Amino acid sequence: MKKWFMLFAALVLFVMLVACNNQDTTKEEPSDDTQENQESTDPNAEMNTDAEIELNFWVFGSAGYETLAEEYMKENPNIKITINAGEMEDMHNNLFTSISAGSGAPDISMIEVSNIAKFMEASDRFYNLYDYGANDVKDSYLEWKWKQAESVDGSFQIGLPTDIGPTTMFYRTDVMEEAGLPTDPVELAAEIDTWDAYYETAKKIKETTGKPITDSPQLMFNAIRDQQQQQYFNENDELIMEDTVKEAYDFTTKMIQEGLIGQNELWTPEWGSAMTDGSYATLIGAPAWMIANVKANAPDAGGKWSLTTIPEGAGNWGGSFLTIPKESEYPQEAYDFIEWLVSPENQLKSFHSNGLFPSAPEVYEDEAFLATTDEYFSGAETARIFAEAAESVQPVYMGINYSIVDSELVTALINVAVEGADPQAEWDAAVDRITRQLERQ
Incomplete structure (x- = not known):
């Protein structure tokens, strides 16, 4: 009986397998689109997460x-x-x-x-x-x-x-000492804490050393302009130059006419050479990245430079x-x-x-x-000074035509410094050129 039972079971299993095979072979094959959809939605499908x-x-x-x-x-x-x-x-x-x-x-x-x-x-x-x-x-x-x-x-x-690029005031310790001014960063910052004080210090340096307090009209102008919350344009891109920008321009040109600011244009060989010569007292409105420029232009002047905070708060450059x-x-x-x-x-x-x-x-x-210090800059705590400057910067909207205005005002300042041009006439001419360019934009 056992033998016949096993033969019967095997026969039943064989019939079932044949039936299943026939059902599979007669089933309609899925289209290519269906196969692709199944592959893409299969949660167990292998994903290539290592593709570069x-x-x-x-x-x-x-x-x-x-x-x-x-x-x-x-x-x-x-x-x-x-x-x-x-x-x-x-x-x-x-x-x-x-x-x-x-x-x-x-x-x-x-x-x-x-x-x-x-x-x-x-x-x-x-x-x-x-x-x-x-x-x-x-x-x-x-x-x-x-x-x-x-x-x-x-x-x-x-x-x-x-x-x-928070801005500070780089200065020559030897020129400050010659003028009878402090050379310590904290003491000098207390001495020159406003732009009026900077102006009075400039006159003192000129009287005692014959040197200007700074050599670049552009840096002097930038230093004051960059402290303002509004500069050349408002957020509607409307030109707004007659208030704070004009004040920075007038302050700068006044100092130029009194011989308190030099004539060097930024990035010229003369500007770089003056860093070595010590022919002026301060590099005003200098950003953090300017450290590399000073060292490159004046590699042998280490210990004759230091830096401190800028009067009335920092701006940003870069x-x-x-x-x-x-x-x-x-x-x-x-x-x-x-x-x-x-x-x-x-x-x-x-x-x-x-x-x-x-x-x-x-x-x-x-x-x-x-704790970062720089021996080239007389051991000044450079990181701390720049960090304090960074936290005092005011937000400012620059606008898409910022460079047009800036370029024309630099031209006006250089004309006043180098050619002795009339400041108001140069301002008016610059505004006229700016207005005409903006109308073409």
């Missing part, structure tokens, strides 16, 4: 981001970051051409603060970083710095902050942002990288490695950072 993503990154200057990028790629092996460095003006021109054509822009681009308003006008060609997490890190940066890359209504953030053009196919990956790159921790690294002054105030609480 390449991010092209355009930079200018000597930011030193290559080292940090290498560190990020080690932590994120599926990300490859290619850095292309160029001159600032060329890079901005190439970027504007690329986004206008809709072709050739990188995944990430650095933009300098004086150009940010121009690119904000083309914000539809950039990703809004608020859509990728920027609101979560907004409070990590100085408010005035953040606002420089934010739309007026606060809805669009075009870039994450990198470095800043600094950049990291943006993501719309052509990038990987906006989230690009954002994740730049958020990491400009985090307080990595801004501190960039300060120590390349002198980029941090825009993240958390860094200002770091004891090692605050």
Whole structure:
């Protein structure tokens, strides 16, 4: 009986298998589209998470981001970051051409603060970083710095902050000593705490040493202008020059006419040589990154320079942002990288490695950072002085035509200083040229 039972069971199993096989072979095959849909929606389908993503990154200057990028790629092996460095003006021109054509822009681009308003006008060609997490890190940066890359209504953030350029007063200790003035940074700041005091000090230095208090009309003008909350334009891009800007211009030209300011134009060989010669007393309105310029122009003048706070509060000169053009196919990956790159921790690294002054105030609480001194600048506490300056800067709207106005006013100032031109006539002529250019925009 057992033998017959086993044979019967085997027969039943065979019949069932044949029936199932016939059902499978007669079932309608799914279409290619159906197969693809099944594959794409199958939660167990194998996903390729190790695919390499390449991010092209355009930079200018000597930011030193290559080292940090290498560190990020080690932590994120599926990300490859290619850095292309160029001159600032060329890079901005190439970027504007690329986004206008809709072709050739990188995944990430650095933009300098004086150009940010121009690119904000083309914000539809950039990703809004608020859509990728920027609101979560907004409070990590100085408010005035953040606002420089934010739309007026606060809805669009075009870039994450990198470095800043808070302004101070560099000075020659030997010239101050010759004039009978303090050489200690704290004591000198107390002596020159207002622009009126600066003017009186200028007269004293001229009488005792025969030297001007500063050598550049442009720096003198910039130092006062940059302390103002409104400069050339309001937020409606209307020209507003007759109040605070005119006051800065009049103060500067008054000092020029009294022989208290020299004639050197910025970035000229004469301007650089004067840093070595000690032919003036202060480099007024100098930002953090100017330290490198002074050392390069006057390598043997270490110990003859120091720095302290600027009268009546600091301004800002320079600094950049990291943006993501719309052509990038990987906006989230690009954002994740730049958020990491400009985090307080990595801004501190960039300060120590390349002198980029941090825009993240958390860094200002770091004891090692605050203890930073510079023997070239007579052992001054450079990081602390610049940090205090950074926290006193007022937000300012620059506008897309900022450079037009600035260039014409520099021309007027140089004409007054070098050619002895009438200040009011030069002002009127500059305003006329500015107005005509703006009408063509």
